[in-house]
Amino acid sequence: MKLYKLLSFSFLIATLTSCTFTENITINENGTGKFSVDMDGSALMEMAGDQIGSQMGADAKKDIDSTFTFKQLFEEKKDSIAKMTPEAQKELKKLENFVVTTKMSAEKKQFLMTMATDFKNVNELQDILQTASTLQKLEGGANAGPLGSGFGNNNSKLSYTYDGKKFTRKAVIDKQKLAEIKKDSTADMSKMMFASSNYVIKYNFPKKIKKVSNPNALFSDDRKSITIQYSFTDYMENPDKLNFDVEFEK
Template identity: 60%
Template sequence: MKIHYLLLALLSAVLTSCTFTETVTIDENGTGQYTVNMDGSALMAMAGEQMAAGLSEEQSKNIDTTFAFKQVFAKKKDSIAKLPIKTQQELKKLENVVVEMKMNAEQKQFLVALKSNFTNVNELQDMLKAMQTLQKLDKKSNSENPLGMGSDFANNNSNVTYSYTAKKFNRVVTVAPKDSNTVSEDSLGMYKMIFASSNYVLKYNFPKRIKKVSNPDALFSADRKSITVRYPFTDYMENPKKLDLIVEFE
């Protein structure tokens, strides 16, 4: 299975009703894991046959694979070398991000997970922004180029930073000034229509009990060490500040 096809399938998955789950798990020593899961099974339920029609018989039955972005970068090292140094440095940070994909047309299953380990919460990057950076590698005028498709996906004109101390965890969204907003009204309208039934879920797991959370709709686990908050995906696109979160520990 070629990585080129897998990235095309991944981009296709986001163009329908999906559930995006951002999971952060912090261990006792402050290290942890960051994962973004995309459940595009609704796409398979609605258009699985059409997607499978363009694939070989073997491909259309089942995909269960894992690859790291460093494999993609290795294939495009010549193109990357021509990019600005700052962009090359950004891509370097993504080398160890791992993509896991499961696709089964018969079972109406399309699951994609992007995973990365971190040594400090402050190192966390917004995974969807990382995907956007990757897509820019092959952004061309040719609409048939899969890596050039949807290069504005998840561009909500914001940046996410995370911090973690003994007493508090912060997820802070910074939105660029309106005059530098790169998201047009037409684009927002398109995303609002496409993602009308999609959700963006925050799921955070900590090594200590939680005292309180800034979002009153947060759901606690039985041991109060985990929280889950669900948002419409349109909130992520149109008002990302709604996804600000402060978690205080006992």
């Protein structure tokens, strides 16, 4: 299966229902680290694996265990990318080093996808999910937003900061765009589609955590990691609910 076809189909599954999205960040002592977004659509495969398999035709007869970089994908779509604006091409270039791993089995009712990249400084991740929505502009990419049409594009600007003493995750909402979407007749349909999906944040730090501004944060035994679960509806409609600060022990 061609990379773009596989990616588009994977993203299409993600726009359906009962998916868990997990945003992972691991920061090392020197400030470098790893960022990833995981999508687990196994619940959907459990409910509708046969129908999904029939849509994929011959590809459904074999399990998929695929790993590729966006750089490879962009090479496959270079003609389409050449027609994009310089601004859009610059945005796509930010995604070149992302590695996409997909595991799908209709028989095992399994569907897992991960987009991951390394970073030298967490500040490099500013608005990375919004940037990924540029994929929709690729030819034939109506469903090719990262992990679903619209995922990442929740009408906010997301930023991360870390200085060794404090970590901050902050999304600033574009209220005008959000108001326009709520007027859209498809908004209620989208809300229904994601009603049973969750957005989970899992962050790992090199230092022990003193406190977190979100009272729902769960700590690891060593107090160096936190997990916070939100509804996906909040991620899309109230992205500032996912804002929080982490302070570390000295």
